[in-house]
Amino acid sequence: MTTLRLDTINKFYGAQHILKDIDLDIREGEFISLLGPSGCGKTTTLRCIAGFESVSGGKILFGSRDMTHAMPEHRDLGMVFQSYALFPHMTVAENLSFGLEVRKVSPSERARRIAAVLEMVRLTGYDGRYPRELSGGQQQRVALARALVIEPSVLLLDEPLANLDASLRDDMRFFIRDLQQRVGITTIYVTHDQSEAMVMSDRIVVMNHGVIEQCGPPREIYEKPASQMVAGFIGQSNSLAGEVIGREGNVYVIETQDGKLKSLGRDGLTGAVRVMIRPENIENAAAENTLSGKVVKSTYLGDGCLVAVETPSGSRFTTTMPADSALAAGDPVTLGFAARKAWAFSA
Amino acid sequence: MSAAASPAPNAVTAAPRRMPVWWMILPALTLLTGFLLLPYASIVVMSFREASTSAVYGPGLTLGHYTEIVTDSFVWGIVWRTLRTGLIVTVVTLLLGYPVAYHLARSRSRWTSLLYICVISPLLVGLVVRTFAWLIILSNSGLANTALKWAGLIGRPIIFLNSSLGVTIALVHVFLPFVILPLLGNLQAINPEVAMAARSLGASRARTFFKVTLPLSMPGIQAGAILVFVLSISAYVTPAMLGGSQGRTMAVLVVQYLVDNFRWPAGAALAIFMAAITVSIIALYLRLTARAMRRLP
Numbered sequence: 001m002t003t004l005r006l007d008t009i010n011k012f013y014g015a016q017h018i019l020k021d022i023d024l025d026i027r028e029g030e031f032i033s034l035l036g037p038s039g040c041g042k043t044t045t046l047r048c049i050a051g052f053e054s055v056s057g058g059k060i061l062f063g064s065r066d067m068t069h070a071m072p073e074h075r076d077l078g079m080v081f082q083s084y085a086l087f088p089h090m091t092v093a094e095n096l097s098f099g100l101e102v103r104k105v106s107p108s109e110r111a112r113r114i115a116a117v118l119e120m121v122r123l124t125g126y127d128g129r130y131p132r133e134l135s136g137g138q139q140q141r142v143a144l145a146r147a148l149v150i151e152p153s154v155l156l157l158d159e160p161l162a163n164l165d166a167s168l169r170d171d172m173r174f175f176i177r178d179l180q181q182r183v184g185i186t187t188i189y190v191t192h193d194q195s196e197a198m199v200m201s202d203r204i205v206v207m208n209h210g211v212i213e214q215c216g217p218p219r220e221i222y223e224k225p226a227s228q229m230v231a232g233f234i235g236q237s238n239s240l241a242g243e244v245i246g247r248e249g250n251v252y253v254i255e256t257q258d259g260k261l262k263s264l265g266r267d268g269l270t271g272a273v274r275v276m277i278r279p280e281n282i283e284n285a286a287a288e289n290t291l292s293g294k295v296v297k298s299t300y301l302g303d304g305c306l307v308a309v310e311t312p313s314g315s316r317f318t319t320t321m322p323a324d325s326a327l328a329a330g331d332p333v334t335l336g337f338a339a340r341k342a343w344a345f346s347a
Numbered sequence: 348m349s350a351a352a353s354p355a356p357n358a359v360t361a362a363p364r365r366m367p368v369w370w371m372i373l374p375a376l377t378l379l380t381g382f383l384l385l386p387y388a389s390i391v392v393m394s395f396r397e398a399s400t401s402a403v404y405g406p407g408l409t410l411g412h413y414t415e416i417v418t419d420s421f422v423w424g425i426v427w428r429t430l431r432t433g434l435i436v437t438v439v440t441l442l443l444g445y446p447v448a449y450h451l452a453r454s455r456s457r458w459t460s461l462l463y464i465c466v467i468s469p470l471l472v473g474l475v476v477r478t479f480a481w482l483i484i485l486s487n488s489g490l491a492n493t494a495l496k497w498a499g500l501i502g503r504p505i506i507f508l509n510s511s512l513g514v515t516i517a518l519v520h521v522f523l524p525f526v527i528l529p530l531l532g533n534l535q536a537i538n539p540e541v542a543m544a545a546r547s548l549g550a551s552r553a554r555t556f557f558k559v560t561l562p563l564s565m566p567g568i569q570a571g572a573i574l575v576f577v578l579s580i581s582a583y584v585t586p587a588m589l590g591g592s593q594g595r596t597m598a599v600l601v602v603q604y605l606v607d608n609f610r611w612p613a614g615a616a617l618a619i620f621m622a623a624i625t626v627s628i629i630a631l632y633l634r635l636t637a638r639a640m641r642r643l644p
Contacts, residue, residue, distance in 0.1 A: 075547075
């Protein structure tokens with residue numbers, strides 16, 4: 001069931017085209033990440049959904065209701081901001097109570113729900129504290145609790161972990177994902193951190209320059225990127241330019257300057273393409289595809305070596321090799337990888 | 348000092364922290380002592396002196412001036428009028444200034460700097476010139492009355508001059524920047540996402556304003572209100588030029604005692620009396636507003 005639908009959303013700031021034909025269907029209970037570099041339009045998209053930005057064209061539907069022009073307070077959303085945006089002049093309990101009072105929830109019901117949500121975010125006993133008396137991580141959980149206590153239909157999170165230190169950030173990823181699963185709430189999460197998006201999401205929406213580059217489950221985004229931008233933004237990748245010259249079953253044959261390669265790719269691929277291979281899928285041995293080259297640089301990492309290889313055509317590859325492979329700059333090397341581990345997309 | 352003689356770099360950065368800096372406040376302290384505290388002390392002393400016809404004051408000491416003032420209903424009338432004018436000016440400048448400050452704090456328009464100049468414009472014109480302009484505008488056949496009559500809003504001219512009304516209007520004009528500027532700083536420091544959070548939780552614009560933005564801007568309101576109130580009740584030129592006898596305030600009365608009537612000890616007592624009232628009102632105000640702000644960080 002679709003909870004939220006964005007139907008060809010466009011947004012202009014003066015002459016600047018910020019969002020271009022954004023189409024997105026979000027299912028009930030789904031955790032969706034909007035991922036992309038800064039300025040890609042992910043936060044603008046979220047603010048359009050929340051009602052803090054008006055759209056220049058297109059429709060926003062909550063279920064079957066058209067909410068394109070509804071006020072933020074009428075959208076029944078819970079939102080967590082990057083700065084947490086807790087009310088500094090209210091205690092934790094008053095912060096949580098705010099949305100319930102607006103909804104005219106009775107005092108006894110308010111107390112019950114506040115206690116329940118505080119237990120959920122592991123902050124029982126913090127009712128009387130002011131936000132300034134809490135650590136960053138605790139403030140974050142209060143912000144989350146404040147958004148959840150009103151039992152909204154959709155939860156919006158705008159880079160909520162960006163202001164936390166690294167170790168806490170890792171814990172909070174799993175905490176938020178776990179909480180989302182328990183509550184079962186439809187969630188839209190904005191982030192520029194690809195690893196956050198990978199571990200938390202049911203689907204990732206990769207955005208760039210105001211368009212959706214690709215939308216799919218983390219595995220699909222990682223293994224079958226739709227473009228060089230997606231391949232480069234998510235994880236480490238190597239790629240080689242080439243041209244499709246044939247197809248054997250589901251494997252494309254691609255002519256490159258360093259020889260013929262076999263690769264998977266989506267159906268209907270023709271003409272100029274790029275072949276992408278993740279570093280972890282490259283072996284230092286002959287395989288279905290082989291590339292010969294020279295080592296440019298080898299960096300010892302402890303559990304292995306990070307080796308940069310240059311092919312005769314001048315393309316650079318990085319790969320990890322066993323720590324005892326003892327390769328030095330200038331050594332000739334043969335790189336091999338399986339056709340099913342390579343992925344081609346339109347250049 | 349040669350490079351070789353200078354201490355290690357980290358010692359250089361640490362050194363100024365250990366150096367006493369109290370002497371840096373000496374110039375300001377000297378100025379305050381010489382030109383504020385000492386004159387005040389001499390006024391206090393003068394207020395207890397006997398009146399004299401041959402000198403500024405006589406040799407004897409008396410409480411007579413104070414008892415005369417606190418039992419004079421005419422003085423209390425002027426005290427009341429002064430405080431009432433101050434209160435009205437404060438409330439009106441807050442009501443007019445808050446939306447302007449809010450707009451300046453939130454707007455990203457390039458016209459904002461123009462508005463900013465408009466806001467501080469009353470301070471860019473000399474006091475006497477500005478008050479003369481008000482005299483011309485507010486006289487019985489002046490611009491304001493002519494325009495109102497032409498628009499058919501009034502039959503007879505409104506008496507602006509020789510009353511508190513004209514004084515109030517002119518003071519509101521000149522003191523508007525004194526509420527806008529502290530409020531602007533305060534409102535700019537409030538994270539805009541806080542108001543957005545309130546909206547996302549279901550609060551209307553009005554509820555968001557009264558429950559979130561307004562309480563958070565109390566420090567700016569408090570600072571602006573104190574400034575305007577103190578400046579209004581101690582203003583001299585504006586009530587002297589526009590107020591006449593019907594709009595006379597305490598400051599005008601004190602000058603009248605000193606300059607026109609040459610009653611220096613009584614004038615001094617009146618000045619001290621007024622200062623005491625002002626200080627008590629501010630102390631009371633601070634106590635009351637401190638309660639309203641005790642929850643703020």
